[in-house]
Amino acid sequence: AQRVTQPEKLLSVFKGAPVELKCNYSYSGSPELFWYVQYSRQRLQLLLRHISRESIKGFTADLNKGETSFHLKKPFAQEEDSAMYYCALSGYSGGSNYKLTFGKGTLLTVNP
Amino acid sequence: NAGVMQNPRHLVRRRGQEARLRCSPMKGHSHVYWYRQLPEEGLKFMVYLQKENIIDESGMPKERFSAEFPKEGPSILRIQQVVRGDSAAYFCASSRDRSSYGYTFGSGTRLTVV
Numbered sequence: 042a043q044r045v046t047q048p049e050k051l052l053s054v055f056k057g058a059p060v061e062l063k064c065n066y067s068y069s070g071s072p073e074l075f076w077y078v079q080y081s082r083q084r085l086q087l088l089l090r091h092i093s094r095e096s097i098k099g100f101t102a103d104l105n106k107g108e109t110s111f112h113l114k115k116p117f118a119q120e121e122d123s124a125m126y127y128c129a130l131s132g133y134s135g136g137s138n139y140k141l142t143f144g145k146g147t148l149l150t151v152n153p
Numbered sequence: 154n155a156g157v158m159q160n161p162r163h164l165v166r167r168r169g170q171e172a173r174l175r176c177s178p179m180k181g182h183s184h185v186y187w188y189r190q191l192p193e194e195g196l197k198f199m200v201y202l203q204k205e206n207i208i209d210e211s212g213m214p215k216e217r218f219s220a221e222f223p224k225e226g227p228s229i230l231r232i233q234q235v236v237r238g239d240s241a242a243y244f245c246a247s248s249r250d251r252s253s254y255g256y257t258f259g260s261g262t263r264l265t266v267v
Binding site: 138 | 156157184186188193194195196197198201209244248251252253254256258259260261
């Protein structure tokens, strides 16, 4: 069974501080991991995916298969980073990887 | 490109009524996915459709819920005889091919059952 755990429901940091949003997963095969972000009153948007090894808006995430984690990090948080962040996992089912399993989300607040 | 369009944005229904949620995928996308987000929960997969076909409905409740994606027009998620527990945000996503990489989400429909 696939499972994604985001242990922090709320996370509050000050502007300029480092931020780390935790994500742990459970999956028997090789998963594909994503971070989605939802800014206030906006739709869910893809922030980054592990396979691309990219940095978007200063955020990075490294897949750690040993610890089954995919934590999202940013060295210097900005007020505009305040949003709801969801970690998601996609595993192969019937030869396709179309289905996403989401964590419950972490609400990040960056204070001035 | 207007993106994935969902309507209505908010829907209030009394217990026992029917709810119809619409999703128009992005231009060029023929794969549609519906997810439900109950309060304090993450999004949960409900159903995956291609034009005129239901590919995977493993996340759909067995009763009262149905989905379609006709040859013409939007995809419809239909909930009959709604109950308070159906109150949730319902999100639709579309993609060009059968993959989670190309998902684009709509803004969601927030259903409230009173």
